[in-house]
Amino acid sequence: MNPDNKAAASLPPAAVGQSGASERILVMVSVPPERDAVLRGLGGDGRFDVRIGGVGAVAAAVSTAKILATNAAYRLVICAGIAGGFVGRAEIGSLVVADEIIAADLGAETAEGFCSVDELGFGSARVQVDATLAARMTEKLQAAGLSVCMGPILTVSTVTGTAETTAELAARVPGAAAEAMEGYGVASAAKSEGLPALEIRAVSNAIGPRDREAWRIKDALNALESACHVLREVLS
Numbered sequence: 708m709n710p711d712n713k714a715a716a717s718l719p720p721a722a723v724g725q726s727g728a729s730e731r732i733l734v735m736v737s738v739p740p741e742r743d744a745v746l747r748g749l750g751g752d753g754r755f756d757v758r759i760g761g762v763g764a765v766a767a768a769v770s771t772a773k774i775l776a777t778n779a780a781y782r783l784v785i786c787a788g789i790a791g792g793f794v795g796r797a798e799i800g801s802l803v804v805a806d807e808i809i810a811a812d813l814g815a816e817t818a819e820g821f822c823s824v825d826e827l828g829f830g831s832a833r834v835q836v837d838a839t840l841a842a843r844m845t846e847k848l849q850a851a852g853l854s855v856c857m858g859p860i861l862t863v864s865t866v867t868g869t870a871e872t873t874a875e876l877a878a879r880v881p882g883a884a885a886e887a888m889e890g891y892g893v894a895s896a897a898k899s900e901g902l903p904a905l906e907i908r909a910v911s912n913a914i915g916p917r918d919r920e921a922w923r924i925k926d927a928l929n930a931l932e933s934a935c936h937v938l939r940e941v942l943s
């Protein structure tokens with residue numbers, strides 16, 4: 708059994724996998740505190756496997772692909788964790804559900820500005836989510852009284868730390884709500900297996916000039932826990 712998966716570990720063996728093939732949901736997080744918050748929210752629901760994939764899109768993609776390659780039972784892959792929020796779109800302690808997952812720095816710098824891999828003709832920096840599920844999740848989070856917005860979540864390789872880069876990203880992806888570092892990797896691995904993906908983030912900090920002291924990780928982890936409680940209902 709996966710030692711990271713306390714939700715499954717806390718159930719009697721008969722209950723684990725009871726839902727059968729293609730009923731399970733894989734939740735990928737980056738670090739142990741995110742896993743623990745997700746597990747608290749899921750409250751021992753045996754349909755979910757919660758796994759740590761590491762920080763960054765490459766680590767997340769490799770970890771997710773390995774898990775999916777050795778287990779055919781999943782019907783959905785979710786990337787969950789904390790994130791930076793664009794001011795005016797997603798405030799600290801609020802939740803963001805991705806309507807699109809975008810690798811915002813995957814491309815080339817040119818004299819005319821940033822050119823995405825899409826524009827370069829080398830594939831796509833965008834992965835679509837399960838739109839129906841994302842909308843239902845957003846509605847249910849709202850109904851539960853949680854502060855939530857739906858919008859593009861950017862995947863970046865470097866945490867944004869200046870006002871200039873913040874403005875550049877906001878202009879590159881109009882409506883961008885949050886940035887994190889793994890969504891594109893997790894969603895690309897899911898897509899390569901023909902599986903739908905979701906990304907759900909809780910905002911720990913405002914995107915902008917770096918101020919690590921201002922990160923409110925505990926508030927974000929509490930919001931992530933609440934979101935995962937609602938997630939059980941959405942997927943029931």
Ligand SMILES: O=C(O)c1cccc(C(=O)CC[C@H]2O[C@@H](n3cnc4c(=O)[nH]cnc43)[C@H](O)[C@@H]2O)c1
Pocket residue numbers: 737738740741761762763788789790791792863865866867886887888889911912913914924
């Ligand atoms: O220090 C802690 O207690 C702690 C607890 C949970 C998570 C962390 C992390 O530092 C996780 C890094 C993770 O967070 C995402 N993230 C959060 N804010 C941003 C941001 O402004 N820009 C990009 N990524 C962000 C990211 O996905 C990292 O993997 C620490």
